Amino acid sequence: MKLDQYTCYSDFRKAARRKLPKFVMDFIDGGAGDEKTLQGNTAGFKNIQLIPRMGSQTRPGLLNTDILGLSYAAPYGVASLGLCGLVHPKAEMMLAKSAAKYNIPYIVSSASNSFLDVLVKESGVSPWFQLYLSKIKSQTDVLISHAQKHQCPVLVVTVDAPVPGIRRRDRYNGLRIPYQLKASNVIDSVTHPAWLFRHLVSGKLTFPLYQNLIEDQPNLSFSELMSIQTGGELNWAVIDEIRDKWQGKLILKGVMSVSDAHTAKKMGVDAIIISNHGGRQLDSVPAPITLLNQVFSKEFDREFLMLDSGLRSGEDIIKTISCGACFTFLGRPFLYALAAYGERGLAQLQEMIFEQLSVNMRLLGASAIDALNDEYVF
Ligand SMILES: Cc1cc2nc3c(=O)[nH]c(=O)nc-3n(C[C@H](O)[C@H](O)[C@H](O)COP(=O)(O)O)c2cc1C
Numbered sequence: 001m002k003l004d005q006y007t008c009y010s011d012f013r014k015a016a017r018r019k020l021p022k023f024v025m026d027f028i029d030g031g032a033g034d035e036k037t038l039q040g041n042t043a044g045f046k047n048i049q050l051i052p053r054m055g056s057q058t059r060p061g062l063l064n065t066d067i068l069g070l071s072y073a074a075p076y077g078v079a080s081l082g083l084c085g086l087v088h089p090k091a092e093m094m095l096a097k098s099a100a101k102y103n104i105p106y107i108v109s110s111a112s113n114s115f116l117d118v119l120v121k122e123s124g125v126s127p128w129f130q131l132y133l134s135k136i137k138s139q140t141d142v143l144i145s146h147a148q149k150h151q152c153p154v155l156v157v158t159v160d161a162p163v164p165g166i167r168r169r170d171r172y173n174g175l176r177i178p179y180q181l182k183a184s185n186v187i188d189s190v191t192h193p194a195w196l197f198r199h200l201v202s203g204k205l206t207f208p209l210y211q212n213l214i215e216d217q218p219n220l221s222f223s224e225l226m227s228i229q230t231g232g233e234l235n236w237a238v239i240d241e242i243r244d245k246w247q248g249k250l251i252l253k254g255v256m257s258v259s260d261a262h263t264a265k266k267m268g269v270d271a272i273i274i275s276n277h278g279g280r281q282l283d284s285v286p287a288p289i290t291l292l293n294q295v296f297s298k299e300f301d302r303e304f305l306m307l308d309s310g311l312r313s314g315e316d317i318i319k320t321i322s323c324g325a326c327f328t329f330l331g332r333p334f335l336y337a338l339a340a341y342g343e344r345g346l347a348q349l350q351e352m353i354f355e356q357l358s359v360n361m362r363l364l365g366a367s368a369i370d371a372l373n374d375e376y377v378f
Contacts, residue, residue: 015345
């Protein structure tokens, strides 16, 4: 099948599966534990149906939306994706450029493999910045200042990852970063020569945003590095301190409890992303879309609620907005598209989502994204 015939996310996923070594595909695809949460996320969307209404509109529904004082072409963005250098050495650059071209936000992960200044220069847009709290407090401060220096408009603090989840596929595959060609993965790698060639040419994966720490402690293994960079103290006093330090908009990502959301709101947090990290952290947690529909939407204004985990299409974005969120993020679909065809794959995915949004808005009889509400869902 040709790329311009790709019409759903699973077309990209199938292509990614062919092009990536199994241990990389498993790293993207996999979830924590028995992957109950992972499966529940997509099932959550299947359990919500759309109700078309007799629209008075005769033109395509408007997709653009304003959030946090920023204007975007559609209500979705690229979720923070650490270590995507494993998929493609220029992954972050391609994601940043694609997001800029389609005028949607890109959240760069603090576990990114690219320099922030290069991303800003090449894409012409400062990304949103995702922060993990480091065990070494001064490291967290360094990252906040770095994001501030590069004029990132939004700081996204991830609160659901005090330790990495137990991802069994990565353990079975013996995933180690930096990637090393070893007996256990040599066949897997050499049977994907395009992927292998790119990685041999580009050299070892680096973590520019953790450079200070790597220079101070050059013998750290990757897991030690991540345990320092994600294992910082996480409580409301820390969030309060960040709120004081950070001059832009502040979001907490990974909030699943209504009472936490109320506390965050009282503290001046601008929005939350209801998220279970795409099922990669705690297993046996509800799907964010179900929580939004049944609980959060009854307690908070739309402006405060964003959501990720399990979205795979324009239809899922419309369901999320109709259920009461103002914005959505997608993670894996971008990585599948990137793995499948690089920049061209990303462009095709974005076109696909925009088309799904436009056609489904028209079929629903909805005139604009901001006009979507719970009367459109069942
Ligand atoms: C490969 C991969 C890496 C991720 N890295 C990060 C990260 O560095 N920081 C973070 O806050 N979330 C990270 N996430 C979680 C995403 O930001 C997002 O919550 C999740 O992918 C949404 O679910 P979806 O993949 O079903 O769309 C990662 C997800 C994946 C798939």
